[in-house]
Amino acid sequence: MINTIFLKLWFRKLVRNKIYSATNILGLTIGFSAFILIALFVRFEFNWDKNHQNYKRIYRIQRQFTQTLYTTNGNDISPHTRAFTAQMIEGHFPEFEKISVIRENGGSFLFTDSEHKIYDDKGIHADSCFFDLFTYEFIAGNKSTALNEPFTVALSETVAEKLFGDNSALDKTVLLDKKYPLKVTGVYKDLPFNTSLRPTYIISFATLKPLKNIARNNSWSGDCMTYALLNQGASHKQAEAKIRDLFTKYENIKNEKLQLCPLSKVYLNFNDKNDYLIVLKLFGLIGIFILTMAGFNYINLSLAKASMRGKEVAVKKAIGSKRNSLVLQFLSETVVVSLIALIFAFLVAELFLPVFSNIVDKQIELIWRNDWKFILSTILIAVITGIFSGTYPAWFMASNKITDLVKGNFYSKKRSSSFNLKKVLVTSQFAISLFLIVLTLSFSMQIKYIAEKDLGFEKEGLLYAEVTVSETEVMFDQLRSRLLQYPEIKDVSMSKNLPFVRFGGGSVNWEGGDPNVKINCRFNDVSYDYISVLDAKLVAGRNFSSHFRGDAGNACIINETAARCFGWEDPIGKRINDNKLKVVGVVKDFVYQDMHNPVDPSILVLAPNTVKGNWIFAFRSEKEMQKRAKEVLASELEKIFPNDPFEIRDVPLAFNSENSFKIYHSVNKTLLFFTFINVLLAVVGMFGLVSYSVTRRTKEIGIRKINGSSSLRIFHLLNKEYYWLVTYALGIAFPTAWLAYASLPSANKLPAQPWVFILGAAMLLIIILISTSYETIKAASKNPVESLRYE
Structure with missing residues (x-):
């Protein structure tokens, strides 16, 4: 019976206070839907390979x-x-x-x-x-x-x-x-x-x-x-x-x-480096942050609304309602709103799931009949959120005396505690928003930095074809000469491996080192023109040359990292691999596999002229002539290798398709997506909070205008407390955002940029002004006579 009465009363309030109800439900819906998406993603990542019975x-x-x-x-x-x-x-x-x-x-x-x-x-x-x-x-x-x-x-x-x-x-x-x-x-x-x-x-x-x-x-x-x-x-x-x-x-x-x-x-973590686990923990933290933001919004709005229900509570107390009954009423209202928002959140999450799956490059699904445990867990979280959001407003109202509630001065008596709570909650919201804004901006700059970083070779204009050459033997120098007859083809090379396409490995010892201690290196058999086709740079010694007939099988070129690992100041003439290979040149470091890990030691060995087996042919072409170059290469290679299938591909595409680079882009897009949701939550919360603040101070605003206060002064009066709260938020968000960005693993990381933090703070201020402007400007420009007639 009591529950039925509570529901009837709640429904009447829902209809009567449309803006308040819509703001609460919208804020919680946004928060819950974002939390559901993140929870589904994190669950997906921790469920790899669980489809196998063993x-x-x-x-x-x-x-x-x-x-x-x-x-x-x-x-x-x-x-x-x-x-x-x-x-x-x-x-x-x-x-x-x-x-x-x-x-x-x-x-x-x-x-x-x-x-x-x-x-x-x-x-x-x-x-x-x-x-x-x-x-x-x-x-x-x-x-x-x-x-x-x-x-x-x-x-x-x-x-x-x-x-x-x-x-x-x-x-x-x-x-x-x-x-x-x-x-x-x-x-x-x-x-x-x-x-x-x-x-x-x-x-x-x-x-x-x-x-x-x-x-x-x-x-x-x-x-x-x-x-x-x-x-x-x-x-x-x-x-x-x-x-x-x-x-x-x-x-x-x-x-x-x-x-x-x-x-x-x-x-997730085959080598115990925890790189991707750090990213997943960050996503989990963002999910908790967004859910917290939604809860804080709800608490703030519930507290603001509760402060305007003094007479209602006083009447109920006067007719015999007990404190527990009043607390139960408030809590039932917040829990019901939370559950309604959750229903909408599941619908929104399912609607946006394809978009989100595309952003994170996964195939995430929500299957109602199979995911009942997940759904029940989310319902429990919604109930806890409702209870958590309604506890303080319920206690705040139910603990006041009837006389204070009727007179309306309960708020001033409790003002210190309630105002401090509001400050804490709003500051926390600002700090969370600023944290995500700064982190997203920093990560976007990191993506740009990686995309534009010098790779040590020129990837633009570089084409390649992987060919498994069958029994018919082909001479590489003849193949190269045939292709260079075309003006579209600037240079040609042959190798076993190519950056971002294929990468081999092996271990070697070196002159001056312990013969039993080895270094893992990237080995590659290459033709004479490999370095020139890549447009890499020699920093010492010479390139392979047909004038040095002894290069084949005896000489090698190492990169700078290999020289450092071997401890050589002057590598030319030194020997590696049980003294079988003599170093004749040192090439400037170039990235072989990905932009996440450091450059590996690399050893280039001269390949035989005879083409047989698995090889990668690389072609240098002017960017504007690439379309024609692909046509020429397809035609000629089809004639040279009639029984061996191939495709002409672009190295830049291989670079963009590399796994760690794809993860960077995925993380960046995901951060951007949820930062937008977080900002939307902040706008909704601030709009609702300011709306009730203005409503509560309507008479005060009218009196101030009659006494000569300008609209600008009143606008400043209504917003000034938020400026201070932003300052407090800066002190929390800046160090935490810096620490979070610093914890993200990468061998090629752009240092944290101070201007990003300044821009983030400016963006937060703009968001706050946008959120508060409508209600505050309307209140500041309102006719004072109408303000005084408010009650």
Whole structure:
């Protein structure tokens, strides 16, 4: 009965105070919807690979380099292992139930006929144990036998549809790179986006033996990945301890230690650097901030409204209402408003989910029937927010005497505490808004800084084509001369790797160092013209030259970072790699892989003139002639390599598609999105707060105008307290924003810019003025007679 009365009273107030109700519901809706989006994103990121039934028992076997003075990508962990690692573990340690070896296939072309051709870089080779570890749902074929034989392939549903349309793909033939026929032995459903191993096609590992002489039981190549399924109840720490020193008996690799990385850490933090976890924590903090902002708005508006309900509360007290009953009434009102706002928030979140998914470059979904736990948790948060928002106003009103409530002087008696609370809440809102504004501006500047930073080479005007050259041998110097006949082509090079496209690695010792201590480097076999095509700069020594016939297989060029790592002041003439390679030049550092990590040591070795196997051809062209250059290259390379598929691509596109750069852009867009929401919340809250402040002081404003106060003076009077609160907010937001920005990891970080903080403060002041101007200007310019007639 009491609850029914409360609801009736609340509904009447909702209709009677339309602006107040709309402001409250709008503010909470914005806050809840933003919180829901962030919570869905964070949950998505922490749920990687949980689609696999054996999720908790799957571990990736990784290599740790214990005797390296410099490590690629700034860490000493490699996710790649040697293929024979699996055989060394299988059957020797009872903790391990199954071991699976995979190898990434890289970019390849898949053909069914001339009309059905696709280029795909997400394919892998996997052994017959693969489907025993990982959960794949087959819609055609038998996953138990799909990868048993050489030259067999399982296709994802999407790839099968692209190649075969609506026809069945099972037992059909797919041509790999125009050369190798693969029998389709299975079709599986596409895996969820948040799956670290999400291959678009899987070729049997046994196919690598006839193709590249790589066998699962004897390959020393360190470009495979090994996954282990531990037995039920097995301790991964004990299992790791047993295999850690597995390579000790091999002299060349005795310093490579093995470790087990849980599948839960493969995506988020495989090397314990915590870089992306810091970003996720920042997003979680932003979600809490926005929810806090919405709650603070609600508290401020509830407090302002409560101060105008003195007579109502006095009458209720006079007819026998108890304090608990009054508190319950206030709390029920705030909780109901909070729940209504949550309903709208779910609708808004679902509406904006596709937009938000595009911003963060993820496939985030809210499935009502499956996400009931998430929905219940959010409802609980909404109830807590309502209780939290209504507690102080309820206590504030219910604790006053009837006489004070009737006279209306309760506010002045409690003014100190209530005013201080309002100051704290508003200052907190300003600080949160300023924190996000400054952080977003700083991160935007960081993106600009990275995009414009000198890479050490000129990426604009650089084209490339990856080609797996078949049996027909081609001489590179002849190919180069043929292409340079065209004015659109300025220079041509050949290499195994190319910045932002492909990057190899290896370890070397050096002259003057301990022979047992090695440094991980980026190795690359290159043609004579590689440095000139990149437009990189030699800082010492000479380039490779045909005038020095001994360069092939004996000479190398290192970068500045390698020289520093080796401790050489004059590197020319020094030797590396067990004295096999002599340094003839030093190239200025250029970025090889990404802008997030430091530049790695790099070693260039002269490639043979004979072209056979996997190579990357790079072409320098004037930017305005690139379209014609692509046409020329496509035509000529088709003639030179008639049986080898390829595509002409741009290095700038590869730069923009690099994973860490994409994450930077995603974080930046997300910060911008939620900063806008936060500012919108601040505007809504300030508008509501000022509206009630003006209403409460209407008579005061009229008296001041009659006594000669100008409209400008009254405008200043109504806003001046907020200027001081902004000052307090600056003292909170500036150091916290600086610390947050400083904690963001990057080897190429723009220092915090003072002008960004000044601009952020100016933007906050403008936002406040925009939020308060309408009501304050209207009140300041109002006829004083109307103001005095207010009551």
